[in-house]
Amino acid sequence: MNREQLFNLASDWFHQQGWKPFPFQTQTWTAFLQGKNGLLNAPTGSGKTYALWLPIVLDYIKKNPDYKEKHKPGLKAIWITPLRALSVEIKQSAERVVNDLGTQMTVGIRSGDTSASERSKQKGKMPDLLVTTPESLQLLLASKGYEKTFKDCSAIVIDEWHELLGTKRGVQTELALSRLKKIAPNMRIWGISATIGNLQQAQEVLLGMNSEAYRNSVLIKAVINKKINVISIIPDQMETYPWRGHMGLHLVDEVAKIIKASRTTLLFTNVRSACEIWFQRLLEKYPEFAGEMAMHHGSINRETRLWVEQAIRDEELKVVVCTSSLDLGVDFAPVETIIQVGGPKGVARFLQRAGRSGHQPGKESNIYFLATHSIELIEASALKKAVENTVVEDRVPYLNSWDVLVQYLNTLAVSDGFFPDEIYEEVKSTFCYQAMTRENWNWILNFIVNGSQSLQAYDEYKKVEIEEDGRFKINSRMIAMHHRMQIGTIVSDATLNVKFMGGGFIGTIEEWFISKLNPGDTFTFGGKKLELYRIKNMQVLVRKADPSKKSRLVSWMGGRMALSAQMSELLRQELYRANSDDLSPELKALQPMFERQRKESIVPNADEFLIETFKTREGHHAIFYPFEGRFVHEALASLLAYRISLLSPISFSLAYNDYGFELLSDQEINMQEVLDNNLFSTDYVHSDLQKSLNATEMARRKFRDIAVIAGLVFTGFPGKMIKTKHLQSGSQLLFEVFRDYEPENLLFQQAYRETFEHQLEEGRLLLALERIANQEIVWKQCEKPTPFSFPIITDRLREKLSSETLAERIKKMTASYMK
Known part of the structure; x- marks a missing residue:
């Protein structure tokens, strides 16, 4: 044909x-x-x-x-x-x-x-x-x-x-x-x-x-002009002092109205614990949703997830509360409306979620943005702009991931074996290993054959044998079996299966959460109240709990996402517009908060960098506002605290969110002296970061994942997984051996490189410092906390108080600041 x-x-x-x-x-x-x-x-x-x-x-x-x-x-x-x-x-x-x-x-x-x-x-x-x-x-x-x-x-x-x-x-x-x-x-x-x-x-x-x-x-x-309607849910009464932690639950009635007006709605939360909370709250307040509402996140068992997906397609559900588990690809034609709870932290994620509604060529997508505190409305306004101008994040590819290469070579050695010269050319042709030298390659080959230099005495690290014809091959059946069971690069905290005592699988929970509970304790998971009976063979055995008993909500590690670089840029542009006459509906709604902020301090312009200091009964607060996302702020806070402590001995406790960070101390910082000493210099950033953060501890944690991917530690057989603390101690031992006896070990060096490049986003940190160097630094000595500082200082209280008492405490604080 x-x-x-x-x-x-x-x-x-x-x-x-x-x-x-x-x-x-x-x-x-x-x-x-x-x-x-x-x-x-x-x-x-x-x-x-x-x-x-x-x-x-x-x-x-x-x-x-x-x-x-x-x-x-x-x-x-x-x-x-x-x-x-x-x-x-x-x-x-x-x-x-x-x-x-x-x-x-x-x-x-x-x-x-x-x-x-x-x-x-x-x-x-x-x-x-x-x-x-x-x-x-x-x-x-x-x-x-x-x-x-x-x-x-x-x-x-x-x-x-x-x-x-x-x-x-x-x-x-x-x-x-x-x-x-x-x-x-x-x-x-x-x-x-x-x-x-x-x-x-x-x-x-x-x-x-x-x-x-x-x-x-x-x-x-594809040139398809898909119309995306972004609608912010603006509350009737705006908080003048915003705080994070109520997850937008005060707008549950608004959400119910949107759900009732649509065929099918997906309500996206950023983390699994928020997904569980929203599901509970909707059910408590609107029992008529029972039977028409479901929950979907990565820790719920597969059968339930598949059932939910099919029920959406068959239009049997009115609303599904979900996380990123429904972000991708699954085609749900009946979905009319999306509700995003809280800032999605990235434009791409927001567009991806918006596209889940009207998921057919030619259909419009409707996405509602529900701010969990009022400052997030600035994010909503910025997202509208991004959607109009299709501004989307870059994805930065990895370079020199030696752990993945070690795993891959072992994979080839497990099957038919490989000849190094042939595979070297293939690996070198990839983007990730374009800069690999012969020296690196020979180190990796030596590593899979002899274990590394410092491990040569231990046979378990000698996996690959060199055959007479020069082929590299794994001949041990045990090593081959261990390797096949551990193929993959997703390393997470150990998870335990949750099962009813009479059988029936509910889903998976992370080990760190369950280790805090005792038999008889009650927790809510997958929309059910469960009582812990016992933990046996990496299984959490539970029974149905008394509905009247107080229960803890399941939470997961790694739930906090940070703003992407593009999102931070958009957010800053939007914030600077607050001082102009060109206001979006969201910025108009925030006027009471901006007026209060101006009364106590300023709303910065594009050429200004704001620092606020004030004193409360907690101590002396210094708050900085780079608007760069929490990962960059975490590194910046440590860097500045270290640099200030070089000028005079002082200790700080640190807090940060996506908008800024705080240094809190029992003694006042001489801010003028600090500014005169070029605090925001880009010189010596790498070495200052290494000294200021416990970079070794962070690299040690990163090394655990690298060790698992490279097969240095075995995670265990199905149903008999090795406990996280044993994995951690095994990989820690190796980390210390490499640090003391073999610092040139490529996997050891990779742990530090990934800590700085991926976790601390060192590149973004340098760009932020360069930007601040070109701005006028405005230092405001305030009488009391400002609306911008309020979410940061109240975040610390959350560690000490339950959500009810936190809400009461915040109410009192707000009332006193408004006087």
């Missing part, structure tokens, strides 16, 4: 569904059939899945004219998705195409949820089209004879590439692609990405630096 006939097949199929192909879809079909690689950038819900499934099937038809009678089995295309939850939907889309076009192609899924019987069936006979995850693709590379499996594969599609880019799973994918390019030379590589700023770089990372694949590639952008 020629291209025109193939296109007619595709267009006819589209018409049968009652659709018309978009220009970006036909462009993708053309480029794919011409043998090109590429990156497709299209918004959520625009039909990007069919932009690539169709040409894959058309290509098969082109090569097999008698495709209706004869079928050539074997793997023809791989579709990689970062979320297992999406696999079912992607498989259904593929099956619809292959069945309607009359091919005899089969579609299969390979992920952590695939049963053992299905896996062994696939071993004997691979499906034609395989939907899988980055981890499962690595497992396929760890199986004997993998080259035969992949050699005739004609395409690989990496879905939601923006989610993988800038993560170690992305690096894992880069390495897998470097191998597949070699063993399947006719394979086309395509990425699909929704919201991302650095598209050109994303394409380069996907296809490899200066590679043939990159030279023969296209970037296709």
Whole structure:
């Protein structure tokens, strides 16, 4: 068949569904059939899945004219998705195409949820089209004879590439692609990405630096003007002194009105504990939602999550309270409305969530923004601007992730073994390892064969053997089994399964939370009140609790997200507009707060940097406002505290949020002396940071994850996971050995590098200091706390008080400041 006939097949199929192909879809079909690689950038819900499934099937038809009678089995295309939850939907889309076009192609899924019987069936006979995850693709590379499996594969599609880019799973994918390019030379590589700023770089990372694949590639952008309506929920009464902690629950009635007026609503919270709280509060206040409301987050068991997803599609639910577990890809046509509780901290995440409503070409998306405290309305105003001008974050790719490379080489050694010179060229062609030297490479090879220099006496670190023909191979069945069980780069706190005593799996809870409870204690999880019976074999056994008993809400670590660089920039621009006449509805609503702020201090302009000092019964407060996000503020607070302590001996307690940070002391800072000593200098930032923060402690924690990924510590067998504290002590011991005897160890150095680059965002910190150096520093000596400082100083109280007494205390404080 020629291209025109193939296109007619595709267009006819589209018409049968009652659709018309978009220009970006036909462009993708053309480029794919011409043998090109590429990156497709299209918004959520625009039909990007069919932009690539169709040409894959058309290509098969082109090569097999008698495709209706004869079928050539074997793997023809791989579709990689970062979320297992999406696999079912992607498989259904593929099956619809292959069945309607009359091919005899089969579609299969390979992920952590695939049963053992299905896996062994696939071993004997691979499906034609395989939907899988980055981890499962690595497992396929760890199986004997993998080259035969992949050699005739004609395409690989990496879905939601923006989610993988800038993560170690992305690096894992880069390495897998470097191998597949070699063993399947006719394979086309395509990425699909929704919201991302650095598209050109994303394409380069996907296809490899200066590679043939990159030279023969296209970037296709879908030009679809999807209308996104951002509506802020503005309370009737505005707080003059805002505080964080009530999660916007005072607006529960407003939320209920929106829910009642829509077919289906998704209510997004940023963290799982807020998801649990909102679900409880809605149910308490509006019992009529029972049966029409559900909860969805990553720790709830898979069966429940799948049931919720299907119930949304079948329009059986009025509202689902969820977290980022529903951010990606799952297609819910009935969803009309999205409610975002609290600032989403990034434009891309906000757009992604907005796109979950009106998830069909041509439909409008409606997203309500519910500020958990009034300053967040500035974020809402900034997000509106970002949506209008489609300003989206860049995703910064990883460089030199030695832990992922160690894991990958062990994967190749577990299957058929590898020859170092051949693999060196492949690895060097990736974006992540472009700067790798021969010296680095030889260190890594020596590490997997002999353990590192300081571990040579211990056989358990000698995993790979060099065979007579120079092939590097793992021959020990025990090492191979341990390695296969630990493939992956997502390292989280140990999680325990929560089960009813009579059986019945509810979900997973982190070890640190459950370790604080005693048998008989009650906690709320997954919308149920549960009583802890006992912990046995990494399982939390529970029974239903007495509904009248007071219970603790489950919380998870790592829930606090920080503002992205783009979001911080937008927020500052919006804040500076508060002094102009050009006010958005949100800024108008905040006028009482701004007036109070001006009365006590100022609202800074673009060329001003504000510092406020005042005294309360807690001590002397100095508050700085860079508006750069909490991670940058955490590092800046430590840096400034260290620099001030060099001038005179003084100790501080630190607090920070997304807008600013506070240094609190029992003695007054001589602020003028501090400013005269060039406090915000960019000189010596790295060494000052190392001295000011407990950088070693942070690197030690980071090293635990690196040690797990590189296979230095074993996390245990399924159902018999090793406790976090044992993992921590095992990796800590290694960290100390490397620090004392082998500081040039690449994994040890990586722990420090990642701490500064990813956790402390050192690059952003330097940019913030440069910006402050060009601003006029305005130091205001205030009589009492200001509205801007209030969320920061009340955050500290939260550690000491329950939410009820905190609310009462804040009420009293506000009343006294308003006098």
